[in-house]
Amino acid sequence: MxxxxxxxxxxxxxxxxxxxxxxxxxxxxxxxxxxxxxxxxxxxxxxxxxxxxxxxxxxxxxxxxxxxxxxxxxRSYSGKFNVRVGEGLHRELAIHAAEDGISLNQYVLRKLADI
Known part of the structure; x- marks a missing residue:
């Protein structure tokens, strides 16, 4: 065909x-x-x-x-997606981001890029 x-x-x-x-x-x-x-x-x-x-x-x-x-x-992608996490994980991520001196969004983006 x-x-x-x-x-x-x-x-x-x-x-x-x-x-x-x-x-x-x-x-x-x-x-x-x-x-x-x-x-x-x-x-x-x-x-x-x-x-x-x-x-x-x-x-x-x-x-x-x-x-x-x-x-x-x-396909077209917006570059945005939402992820719900538990309160404890959210807190841990926010702490790690603050310790690295970057926003939570940048911290999570870096972690995802490591996949």
Whole structure:
């Protein structure tokens, strides 16, 4: 199948290929389609196999008028999200931020960037 104008190109999705000791093969996964995976003896074969499955899945979704997930790389993000934490953790974070001489927002941003 070739890509259609109303479907994202499969190469725009977020893939990960890793070794699976349990399966004794490489497994390819796609973040936007977490229920799909493909096993193969090489990284390349795992990725190309998953891309082929994804093309078929997207074709089926379009034929059934189902929404197709937009690739993460093509989505817009505001740069804002709210996280609720317990009072004790909030206090600890505020103390660490004050000890480092930075705002709580900057402290949390630095911690998140370390991931």
């Amino acid at each position: 070739t890509e259609t104008a109303d479907a994202p190109h499969v190469s725009h999705y977020t893939y990960r290929v890793r070794w699976s000791a349990e399966d004794d093969e490489f497994v390819a996964t796609c973040a936007e389609f977490p229920s799909l995976s493909w096993l193969a003896t090489s990284q390349f074969e795992a990725l190309t196999g998953l891309e082929a499955v994804l093309r078929d899945v997207i074709t089926d979704m379009l034929q059934n008028d189902e929404p197709v997930p937009q690739p993460f790389g093509e």
